[in-house]
Amino acid sequence: MHVPDGFINTPVSVAAGVAAAAAVAVSLRGARRELDERTAPLAGLVAAFIFAVQMLNFPVAAGTSGHLLGGALAAILVGPYTGVLCVSVVLLMQGILFADGGLTALGVNVLTMSVVTVVVAYAVFRGLLKLLPAGRRPVTVAAFAGALLSVPAAAAAFAALYALGGTTDVPIGKVVTAMVGVHVLIGIGEAAITAATVGAVIAVRPDLVHGARRLTTPLKLRVGGELVDAPAPAAAAPAEDASRSTRTLWLTGLATALVLAGFVSFYASASPDGLEKVAADQGIDSKVEEHAAAGSPLADYSVKDVSDARLSGGLAGVIGVGTTVAVGTGVFWTVRRRRARDLTATSTAAPSAP
Template sequence: MHVPDGFIDAPVSIAAGAVAVGAVAVSLKGARRELGERTAPLAGLVAAFVFAVQMLNFPVGAGTSGHLLGGALAAILVGPYTGMLCISVVLLMQAALFADGGLTALGVNITNMAVVGVLAAYGVFRALVKLLPRSRRSVTVATFTAALVSVPVAATAFVGLYALGGTADVPLGKVLGAMVGVHVLIGIGEAAITALTVGAVLAVRPDLVHGARDLQTPLVLRTGTGPAVPGTPQAAEQSLAARSETRAGTGPQTGTDPAAAPAPTAPAAPRRTRPVWLAGLATTLACAGVVSFYASGSPDGLEKVAADFGFATTATAHDAAGSPLADYGVADIDDARLSGGLAGVLGVGATLVVGSGVFVTVRRRRAEPAAAAATAAPSAASGASRAEDGTAHSPGA
C-alpha cells in the first residue's frame, strides 16, 4: 500500500507529513518507557524483519498481490510507540533507497501504515486480550484478529486522504469498496504471517513479546519452611539476605540457631537474547536474500485499484528512481536472482543499522535521567550526613 508521488496533492501531503512528524515525536518519547536494555536491539531487528517480509508479495487472486504492512507485528512484539518507529524507519529506507513509496508521499505512508495501522491493530489486540482468558493461545488469536483488521482500516484511511487531496476525479464509494475488499484478502495473509511470527516467539521467549507481558508470572521464591517471597529478583534477593542475617544472629533477632536457616535461593540469571537475535537475523536475511525471489510479480492492492479506476496515471516519477537499489535490484548486475537477493540483504543491513541506532539512542536517553538521579542521591545523603555531624560537634552544642 505504498502511495507514490502524485496521488495526493501538495496541501494534503504536507498536512499528512505534519501528522507523521508529530506521531514520530510522540513515539520517540513513548518508546523510552517500552525499550529496555534487552529489547532495544530486538526492536531494530523487528524493523529489519518487517522490511524483509514486505518484499514477499503473495497472490490474493484476480491478478493482485499483497504484502505485510507490519504494524500489528511490530506493535505486539515491541510495543505501539516502538512499533510506529519501526514502520517509519522501514518506510524511510524504502523511499530513500529503493524508490518504493513517494518521497513527497512519505508523510501519507507513515500516517496510513505506521500510525493508523499500528493504532488500529494494537487497540483491537488489547481489547481482545482483556476479554479472552489469560493464555498464550488467546494472545495468538488476538494477534491474528488485530492484524486482519488493521489492513482494511489502513486502506480506508488512504481513501479518506484521497477524498481530501486526490489528484483525479474518481467514484470514491466504488474506490472504497474495492480497496476494502482487496485488502481484507490481503489482511488474511497479514494475519497468518503475524500470528505465526508472534506465536513462534511466544513459544521460545514469551518474555520478549510486549503484548504478552501480562502473562508473565510474578517471581515467587520459597526458602524451606519460610513464606514465599514475591516480587522482582532484586527484591526477593534482598528479602532473603535479610532473613538469612536474622537467623544467623547478625540481624535484630539474635540467638537463632544458624544451622536451622536454609540457604537462600539465588534468583535466576536473566536469559540471554543473543540466540534469539541471531536466529531472527538469519531468518530475516533468508527472507530478503532468497525467498524474495519467489514473490508474486502481480500489482499490489493499491496498484490494482488505481489501474482499475484510472488514477494510476497520476503518479509522478520518483526522485530516487536513479538509486543503485531502485526497484529492489542492484544496478549493473544482470542476474535477476543475484541482483534482487543482494538488494534485499543490503536493505536489511541498512534498516537494521538505522533502526538499532534510533532505538539504542532512545534507550540511552531514558537511562540518563535515572543515572543522574542515582548519582545525586548519594551526594545529597552525604551532604545531609556532614551537616548532622557539624551540628553534633559544633562548639555551641
Template sequence: MHVPDGFINAPVSVATGAVAAAAVAVSLRGARRELEGASQGGGYGAERTAPLAGLVAAFIFAVQMLNFPVAAGTSGHLLGGALAAILVGPYTGVLCVSVVLLMQGVLFADGGLTALGVNITDMAIVTTVVAYALFRGLVKVLPRRRPSITVAAFVAALVSVPAAAAAFTGLYALGGTADVPIGKVFTAMVGVHVLIGIGEAVITALTVGAVVAVRPDLVYGARGLAKPLELRTAPVTVPAAPGAGDVTTTAAREAEIDEPEPGTGEAAPAEVAPVPARSARRVWLAGVAAALVCAGGISYYASASPDGLEKVAHDQGIDAKAEDHAAKDSPLADYSVQDIGDPRLSGGLAGVIGVGATLAVGTGVFVVLRRRKAVGSADQPTAQTTGGNG
C-alpha cells in the same frame, strides 16, 4: 500499499507530514518508556530490547518483499504495524514501521518521498493504533493463556489492513489528484485489502506465536500473561552428630540461603531470589537469519503481480497523475542492484543490503533512545540533591 508521488496533492501531503512528524515525536518518548519497562515482569532490560526492536524493523522490511497472490492479477504484502506493536509495543512499533518506510523510500524508490508523511500516517500509525487497541481489548476478554495472544494477534492484524485501506481512501477524498468516484475507490480498496489482511494475519499470528512459545518474556503484548517465577528460600537445618552443631542441608545450600546473623544465632529472613535474565542472542540470531533468508532468497519467488493499491489505482484511474520517484535512478531502485544482470542475484543482494541497512538504522535509533533514558535517569537524583542543598 506504498503511496507514490503524485497521488495526493501538496496541501494534504504537507498536513500528513506534520501528523507523521508529531506522531514520531510522541512515539520517541513513548518508546523510551516501553524500552525502560522491558525490565519489568521478565527480568529483561532495555539494553537488550533495543537490538530486538531493530530486528523487528529489519524483519518487517524483509517480509514486505514477499508479495503473495490474493486474487487474479493482484498481490499483497505485510504491512507490519500489528506485528511490531505486539512484539515491541505500540510506540516502538510506529518507529519500526517508520524506519522501514524511510529506508524503502530513500534506497529502493518504493513509496514517494513527498508521500512519506502519507505512508507513515497510513501504514505506521493507523495500522499500529488500530491493531494494538483491538489486541489489548481481545486479550482482556480472552482466557489468560498463551494461545489467546496468538488469536488476538490474528484478529488485530486482519482488521488493521482494511483499516489502513479505509484511511487511504479518506486521505484521497481530501487530496486526491484525479477525479474518481470515492465510493468505488473505497469499495475496491477495502475489498482487496480484506483479502490481504488474511495473509497479514497469518504471518503475524505465526510469528508472534513462535516467539511466545519459546520466549514469552520478549513479547510486549504478552507481558503480565504469567507472573515471573520466584524462588523463595528459607533456612533449613537438620540435627547432626553430637557436638557437630546444626548443618545446613544440601538443598538449602544450593538455594543460597542466608547464614545466621553473627552474634544472634537467628537466621536472616527468607529472601526472594530473582530469576536471572535470559540472553536473547539466539532469538536475535534466528531473527536475523530468517530476515536474510526471506529477503535474500525467498523474495525471488514472490508474486510479480501489482499489490492492492497499484491494482486499484490502475483500475480506478487514481494513478493518472502519478510522478516518477525522485530516487528512481538509485543503485537499489526496484529492489535490484544496478549493473548485475542475474535477477536472482541482483534482487537477493538488494534484499540483504536492505535488511542490513534497516537493522543498523533501527537498532541505532533504539539504542540512542535507551541511552538517553539511562542518562536522564542517572542525572535526576543529582539534580534533586543539588536542589535540596540549595
C-alpha cells in the same frame, strides 16, 4: 500499499507529513518507556524482519497480490510507540534506497502504514486480551484479530486522504469499496504472518514480547498456607543466560530475515499489490510522478548493473535487511540511552532524605 508521488496533492501531503512527524515525535518519547537493554536491539531486528517480509508479495485474488504492513507485528512484539518507529524506519529505507513509496508521500505512508496500523491493531489486541483468559493461545488469537483489522483500516485511511486531496476525479465511493475490499483479503495474510511470528517468539522468549508480559507472572510458593512470591534467583547466572538467549534469538531472527529477503523473495508474486491494482483499475494513477530516487542503484529492489535477476534481487534484499537493522538498532539504542540519561539526571537531582 506504498503510495507514490502524485496520488495526493501537495497541501494534503504536507499536512500528512506534519501529522506523521508529530506521531513519530510522540513515539520517540513513548519508546523510552518501552525499550531496555534487551529490547532495543530486538526492535532493530523487528524493523529488518518487516522489511524482509514486505518483499514477499502473496497472491490474494486474480491479478492482485499483497504484502505484510507490519504495524500489528511490531506493536505486539516491542510496544506500540516503538512499533510506529519500526515501520517508519522501514518506510524511510524503502523510499530513499529502493524508490518504493514516494518521498513527498512519505508522510502519507507513515500515517497509513505505520500509525493507523499500530493504533488499530494494538487497540484490538489489548481489548481482546481483557476478554480472553490468560495464555499463549489467546495472545496469538488477539494478534491475529488485530492484524486482520489493521490492514483495511489503513486502506480506509488512504481513501480518506484521497477524498481530501486526490489528484484525479474518481468517485470516493469507488475508491473506498475497492481499497477496503481487496485489503480485507490482504489482511488475512497479514494476520496469519503476524500470529505465526508472535506465536514462535512467545514459545521461545515470552518475556521479550511486549504484548505477552502478563504470561510471565512471578513464581508463587505456598508457605504456611499462604501464597508468597518466590525469592529472586542469583543475579549473575540468570543475567548471563538471558543475554545468551537474547543473542541467540537475535541471530536466528536476522538469519531468517536475510534468507527471506535474499532467497525466498525471488519467488514472491509479481502481480501488482492492492493499491497498485485499484489505482490502475480506477484511474487513480493517471497523474503518478516518477520517484525522485528512480536512479538509485537499488531502485525496484535490484542492484544496478547486475544482470542476473535472482542475484540482483537477492543482493538488494540482503543490503536492505542489513541497512534497516543497522539504522533501526542505532535509532533504538539512541532512544534507550536518552532514557538512561534522563533517569540518571532525575536520580541525581532528587533531594536526599534528611
